[in-house]
Amino acid sequence: MAITAIMNIIGGLVLCAGIIGALPVLGGFLEKAGKFLGAFQVIIGIIMIILGLLDLFSLQGIVAFLVGVILLTGVFHVIPALGVYLEKFGKWLGGFQTIMGVIAIIVGIVGLL
Numbered sequence: 453m454a455i456t457a458i459m460n461i462i463g464g465l466v467l468c469a470g471i472i473g474a475l476p477v478l479g480g481f482l483e484k485a486g487k488f489l490g491a492f493q494v495i496i497g498i499i500m501i502i503l504g505l506l507d508l509f510s511l512q513g514i515v516a517f518l519v520g521v522i523l524l525t526g527v528f529h530v531i532p533a534l535g536v537y538l539e540k541f542g543k544w545l546g547g548f549q550t551i552m553g554v555i556a557i558i559v560g561i562v563g564l565l
Contacts, residue, residue, distance in 0.1 A: 456503045456512040457563030460556045463500050463519040466490050467553025497523030515552075515559045522546055 465472065469486030473479045489496065497520045504517025525542030528535045545552065 456507055456516050457560045460560030464553040464556030467549050493523050512563050515556050519556045
């Protein structure tokens with residue numbers, strides 16, 4: 453699905469906002485875009501998890517789900533039963549935030565081709 457690929461790119465930009473500025477030419481613009489989109493982190497995370505669950509048996513869906521979990525790590529504590537476990541999983545994945553962001557951008561671009 454093209455929407456999942458586009459959301460993977462957006463989620464990847466949010467996760468990589470700190471390092472993407474090192475790219476020549478477009479780095480500054482992409483860093484500003486990533487930081488702007490970071491203000492909508494929870495909304496993007498919810499959309500990413502939903503799209504990931506809808507397309508769970510493809511690479512796009514798996515990456516979307518994982519990026520959504522990373523983006524929503526701080527919000528999971530409000531979910532009654534699974535919240536604690538999802539938050540622990542999100543914090544663990546958060547250690548790979550930049551790597552997951554780069555993977556999400558690459559998978560999203562490949563999905564659009």
